[in-house]
Amino acid sequence: xxxxxxxxxxxxxxxxxxxxxxxxxxxxxxxxxxxxxxxxxxxxxxxxxxxxxxxxxxxxxxxxxxxxxxxxxxxxxxxxxxxxxxxxxxxxxxxxxxxxxxxxxxxxxxxxxxxxxxxxxxxxxxxxxxxxxxxxxxxxxxxxxxxxxxxxxxxxxxxxxxxxxxxxxxxxxxxxxxxxxxxxxxxxxxxxxxxxxxxxxxxxxxxxxxxxxxxxxxxxxxxxxxxxxxxxxxxxxxxxxxxxxxxxxxxxxxxxxxxxxxxxxxxxxxxxxxxxxxxxxxxxxxxxxx
Amino acid sequence: xxxxxxxxxxxxxxxxxxxxxxxxxxxxxxxxxxxxxxxxxxxxxxxxxxxxxxxxxxxxxxxxxxxxxxxxxxxxxxxxxxxxxxxxxxxxxxxxxxxxxxxxxxxxxxxxxxxxxxxxxxxxxxxxxxxxxxxxxxxxxxxxxxxxxxxxxxxxxxxxxxxxxxxxxxxxxxxxxxxxxxxxxxxxxxxxxxxxxxxxxxxxxxxxxxxxxxxxxxxxxxxxxxxxxxxxxxxxxxxxxxxxxxxxxxxxxxxxxxxxxxxxxxxxxxxxxxxxxx
Numbered sequence: 001x002x003x004x005x006x007x008x009x010x011x012x013x014x015x016x017x018x019x020x021x022x023x024x025x026x027x028x029x030x031x032x033x034x035x036x037x038x039x040x041x042x043x044x045x046x047x048x049x050x051x052x053x054x055x056x057x058x059x060x061x062x063x064x065x066x067x068x069x070x071x072x073x074x075x076x077x078x079x080x081x082x083x084x085x086x087x088x089x090x091x092x093x094x095x096x097x098x099x100x101x102x103x104x105x106x107x108x109x110x111x112x113x114x115x116x117x118x119x120x121x122x123x124x125x126x127x128x129x130x131x132x133x134x135x136x137x138x139x140x141x142x143x144x145x146x147x148x149x150x151x152x153x154x155x156x157x158x159x160x161x162x163x164x165x166x167x168x169x170x171x172x173x174x175x176x177x178x179x180x181x182x183x184x185x186x187x188x189x190x191x192x193x194x195x196x197x198x199x200x201x202x203x204x205x206x207x208x209x210x211x212x213x214x215x216x217x218x219x220x221x222x223x224x225x226x227x228x229x230x231x232x233x234x235x236x237x238x239x240x241x242x243x244x245x246x247x248x249x250x251x252x253x254x255x256x257x258x259x260x261x262x263x264x265x266x267x268x269x270x271x272x273x274x275x276x277x278x279x280x281x282x283x284x285x286x287x288x289x290x
Numbered sequence: 291x292x293x294x295x296x297x298x299x300x301x302x303x304x305x306x307x308x309x310x311x312x313x314x315x316x317x318x319x320x321x322x323x324x325x326x327x328x329x330x331x332x333x334x335x336x337x338x339x340x341x342x343x344x345x346x347x348x349x350x351x352x353x354x355x356x357x358x359x360x361x362x363x364x365x366x367x368x369x370x371x372x373x374x375x376x377x378x379x380x381x382x383x384x385x386x387x388x389x390x391x392x393x394x395x396x397x398x399x400x401x402x403x404x405x406x407x408x409x410x411x412x413x414x415x416x417x418x419x420x421x422x423x424x425x426x427x428x429x430x431x432x433x434x435x436x437x438x439x440x441x442x443x444x445x446x447x448x449x450x451x452x453x454x455x456x457x458x459x460x461x462x463x464x465x466x467x468x469x470x471x472x473x474x475x476x477x478x479x480x481x482x483x484x485x486x487x488x489x490x491x492x493x494x495x496x497x498x499x500x501x502x503x504x505x506x507x508x509x510x511x512x513x514x515x516x517x518x519x520x521x522x523x524x525x526x527x528x529x530x531x532x533x534x535x536x537x538x539x540x541x542x543x544x545x546x547x548x549x550x551x552x553x554x555x556x557x558x559x560x561x562x563x564x565x566x567x568x
Binding site for chain 2: 180182183185186187188189190191192193196200201204205207284285286
């Protein structure tokens, strides 16, 4: 009987995994190669499409497509732009806006969402006004905030904050309210105080939703920052951000530079969400297992 | 852990529970009484959705009762004037689908009780948790997350998490429900071994008859909703029981006896189209 009750006795000693170098791992990473192949195929199709009329004559032109600059031209323009300080300043100012708005939204949104979730009185008081303000698109706030806030920069920060705030709050609220009642009951019958319940059960139980909210919120933040930068006109060339970079290229009539700006935004957004995923993995080791 | 002789006697007296969702009264438990002696393994068998879990929730203090009273060692848990029992570590529940906190390792899960009760410092609690897990044959996986171990292991860890609080009663709500027969039989033997060590009173809900007879001192067959005590079968097969017990003649006779009672109720439940109550 006791032999059967001891799973440790027949648990095999774990075989140490074969150590592989980082480079070798990268080389053998199939999904990485699939990703690279997909991007190359996409670029080739784009190049062919854009140069169609050049190669096959105007009569074969696919309507509209011929106006798009081919990736090789975009790459050339990019190389020209790369050493310019203005381009990198655009990156920095957009990132600064995104991060500050996003952090403010997290800082205020997480406690607010948790309060809504755990306290009925708080929810009764604050949920209705929140729900009325939530459907207003962040961009609808632009005129009012331009009037209300003394500087352009502050209005952009405010609108950015709004974009992420509502998404984060809704996710935190939903996540905290959906924690399995068995966890709460188990903790309570073990004698958990309100604080133990909050810090050890509700908070970690809500973390996945917090990170979902953060990922979605980060996407919205980029959208809003870009739009706000285009609307506000950016002031000086450098402080305008990537949104103004695109707008400015449009005003200057450089199609290639517009595409450079767009791809830059894409890369920036990808970097941002990768960062959130990495932090999420690090914070939630139990989620890495699946 | 100290063996407990005279603690954990449960008296369920004339308990009635009426749910009132949107004004439609649903009687889940009707005038149900049973006496569970200290250190007894008491198996509750009945058709799905009959209100067994309601009874367990009342003992654990998750739900109120409408009439009657429940006493633990002569002390009133809930009754007239106090419809809902306080939740307390002397009555630990092991849930139907398991409720280990997925964000804590097994050791952290087990250490949670003593830590929040402030009876132990974190380090001492974790140490004790590791010892107890090792005792239950989980010494190799103490620092794994519940998602990393098999359902059998996590259920066993959950029982350890309950036992570290030194409960008077262990309340188990079909803990081995979704397991295959082989895992189940291993679970049974390990539970019996734990019981022999601790002599904790066990209130065990199941609808697996073999499980009921194999584990129990008493098998209480309850009726389909509303839940009432239909028949009590005393299992006088001596302990320790091993899986050979299940092929013995006395086991077979008891099976027949319980089966007859349960079968009637199962047919009634089926005809009434009962669905599981949450």
